[in-house]
Amino acid sequence: MPTNTLTTETTEKTANGAPPATAPRMGWLDALRGVAALAVVFEHSLDVLLPEVRRTASPWFDFGRYGVFLFFLVSGYVVSFSLIRRGSVRTFWIGRLFRLYPAWLAAVGLMLALGATGVSWGLPQGLGDRPWISAVAHLTMLQDLLGVPNVVNVFWTLSYEMVFYLLITAMFIAGVKGASARVSLGFGVAAAILGVSLPSGLLAARWPGGTPTVAALALAAGIAAMVSGRRAVRRAGVAIVAALALTLLVLDSRIGGVESLCIIATMFAGTAVRGIQDGRLPARRAAAMIAVVPVLTLLAGLRSPDPWTGYGPAQPPGVDWSLAVAAAWLTFLGGLALRRRRMPRALMWLGLVSYSVYLLHPMVVQTVWRIAGDRDSMPLWLRLAWEGVLVAAVLVAAGLAHRYIERPAQRLGRRLSRRASAVPEPPAGPPPLPPAARPEPVAP
Secondary structure, eight states: OOOOOOOOSSOOOOTTSSOOSOOOOOHHHHHHHHHHHHHHHHHHHHHHHOHHHHHHTTTTOOHHHHHHHHHHHHHHHHHHHHHHHHOOHHHHHHHHHHHHHHHHHHHHHHHHHHHHHTOSSOOOTTTTTSHHHHHHHHHHTOGGGTTOOOSSGGGHHHHHHHHHHHHHHHHHHHTOOSOHHHHHHHHHHHHHHTGGGSOSSHHHHHOTTHHHHHHHHHHHHHHHHHTSSOHHHHHHHHHHHHHHHHHHHHHSOSSOHHHHHHHHHHHHHHHHHHHHHHTSSOHHHHHHHHHHHHHHHHHHHHSOOOGGGSSSOSSOOOHHHHHHHHHHHHHHHHHHHTTTSOOOHHHHHHHHTHHHHHHHHHHHHHHHHHHHOOGGGSOHHHHHHHHHHHHHHHHHHHHHHIIIIIHHHHHHHHHHHHHHHTSOOOOSSSOOOOGGGSOOOOOO
């Protein structure tokens, strides 16, 4: 979920007018990732070690949703700029694949090993009913939108990251520029007005085997077309991936239309904030649109779903969800306001390894649950000590994974990206008009 992308504090241009290909990290973004990672780890430790917090605080505040929405804001802020900075769909997707999949595969392998040895709580029910379908769905990272249980519970957020990547790539190739604020507002309005009426898991419920297969084929065909060197093929790829992403988002989300649309609205809002900073969006108009998005999100979270859909969630996200989303926005804006300040080194390091923290902590939580024994017989001080052990184990595992899995994979991805950049791509946007079709200049 927290996919660290190198970004820059300024918008310095290279000689050809494009943003620089590489840039220093933003410390404030790493600090926000660190806060988000700790919040998610804390949320998933409550049932194991701190049921008092679950009973008293969780009805009013969802620590997990706070963390993931903070991650979504950061991803929206940095990932679109990564595509713009590269100026290449091929190198962008190579970078994404080598950023996401190596640590993801390690997490899958570790969870399967813990499940096979009986250390973990066991794999989700239904995952083994169609093992090949489950594997294909997971490889697309869209499994949470395909009716397939997540082999690791936190993988659900990666499905929305993937939808966002598909949409920004389609917009980039289509030449849609400066629209992030409008797109964010559009998804926010849709969440507030239509979200309660949208079904949940409709396609997967009716075609449980066919939906993941068709989606995987469409995704592979769409991405292959978008990285093609032929403009017409790239446009076809745009149509395929945009249709796939929006269809799954609207009709097949496990978490329901309200939260699904709010997530994408939030990510595009993060993109729009970056656009204002970089001078790519008109500040006042874009800021006004962005300001409406969290308000719509909070209101959407309190509306009760329409029962007529038959497939929607029975309950709205609730007050705890809305307060968590509001807190995520306030934290992000606070970090933005303090972006020129020096951030704590510990939080910055935690942000650097946050992707591994996010992926690996569920296995550590389940291992601690197995080793610690019955929580009800433990005094509070002992459970707090186990909480410290849990956090320390997560940080050690994440540090090792970052050093020996993430960093080598990213270096390999950069080498492959340099090779891919040597092959020219058609420019983004619609093809230029032929001379006969161009309008005549108007005399002054």
